[in-house]
Amino acid sequence: MELEQLLRQLHEYSKVEEYLMNHREIRNNKRLIQEFVATLNEDEAKEQLVPILPHMGSDTMSHPETFPESYFFYENDPLKVRITQHTRYSTPVMHKHDFYEMFYVYEGEFEQYIDNKTYVMRTGDICLVPPGVYHSLDVNNYSIVLNILIQKDSFQEIFFQNLSGDHIFSNFLISNVYTKKIDSFIIFPTNGDLKVKNMILDMYLETINKQKYYVQVVHSNLLLLLSHLLRHYEDRSIMPKPQRKRDVIDFEIITSIEKNYKDITLEQLSDSIHYSTQHISLRIKQLTGESFTKFLLRKRMTVASDLLKHTNMKIQDIGPDVGYKNQENFIRSFRKFYQTTPSQFRKDHSNFKL
Structure with missing residues (x-):
């Protein structure tokens, strides 16, 4: 499709839009909406989100x-x-x-x-x-x-x-x-x-x-x-509440973990943010509901699962890539987190044929 075609499509009214425009009485009327939905074909119903609107018409x-x-x-x-x-x-x-x-x-x-x-x-x-x-x-x-x-x-x-x-x-x-x-x-x-x-x-x-x-x-x-x-x-820009200093600090904490999850420690995080390890541990717990160790583990496992699903990277290379120097430790952590091995996880979810 070319740009000109797209612009023309944006301005044209669909069959559903024309009907709704000419029958304004349908809006917010339970009975009329239900009658209208009943006339839609499968594609039109899907486009109008009918399958995920159990209260359609209410x-x-x-x-x-x-x-x-x-x-x-x-x-x-x-x-x-x-x-x-x-x-x-x-x-x-x-x-x-x-x-x-x-x-x-x-x-x-x-x-x-x-x-x-x-x-x-x-x-x-x-x-x-x-x-x-x-x-x-x-x-x-x-x-x-x-x-x-x-x-x-x-x-x-x-x-x-x-x-x-x-x-x-x-x-x-x-x-x-x-x-x-x-x-x-x-x-x-x-x-x-x-x-x-x-x-x-x-x-x-x-x-x-x-x-x-x-x-x-x-x-x-x-x-x-x-x-x-x-x-x-x-x-x-318009936002519901102004930014606070604590939000910036919290963002620095989370961002540091997200970007350095391979080898970051609580002590390193403390040094970079210039707050005590106790304070940072408390903020992470309040923000995520998890300890520093559990939050870091979740991040590593999320990256590992994405690599298994969306790349053909070898499993022995994924462990080091997410912060595990020992392959056995990686497999043990992955199995405990996902209740399955990395190889089985890849078989069940991968986009790639190896």
Whole structure:
């Protein structure tokens, strides 16, 4: 698909959108919504998320839904970003999900309900919503809104590996990943920034055309987009609460572990952060619910499992790569953590034929 075709597709109304536009009485009417859903074919029902909306047709504001990552992302699919167009004139559904989502207003404006407030989103605005945050979109007009869904682990890896530092994402990430807060979000008013628009359209085309290296291109473009938002719109961004000094310190602690998990010790972490080992141990426990040792183990095992699933790296090389000098210790730790051996885990989950 070429860019011109994509733009034409974004502006064209689907069969479902035309029906909803001409039958406004359907919105928020339980009986009429149920009758409408019954007329959809399988593909249309899936696009409208009917399979994961058991309360479809009920009061969606009173019955929040949970959208599972497994519905949008497949375990063996290397692409961790999905882009879709939000259905115009559809009934708002109060929901949360276990992945990250960015809403981009390509054209127009709509109302978003989040953090017990209503925000008017206008052309160029981007809203980043993490897992576990209840929100709804009310696109009851012509507006073109793109939903950019990002698999949770991949999104967090981008931050920890590429965007660590003292900026607004520190509070955002710490709040969501490690503290169970449910009011976290960021809105970037980009005022129709052409570079932002082009980056998002390029990503959309890559996910559609799936040309050679499209996965790497999409993931790289996502990093470029996030970096661009930080560079140009951090000062104008909207968040529910201001950043605190402790959030920055917490972020430094977690980031240090995430980036140096192969050989970091509590004493080394203490020296680099300039806080006592007791204080750091307490902060890690409060943030993650785990001790330093258990949190470090979880990180190593997560990396090891990803290498087993998504690469053909030899098992004897994976142990040292995640911080184990002794192969027996690696296998013993892996078996205890996952209740299976690394070789069996690879047989059950691998994308590669060895």
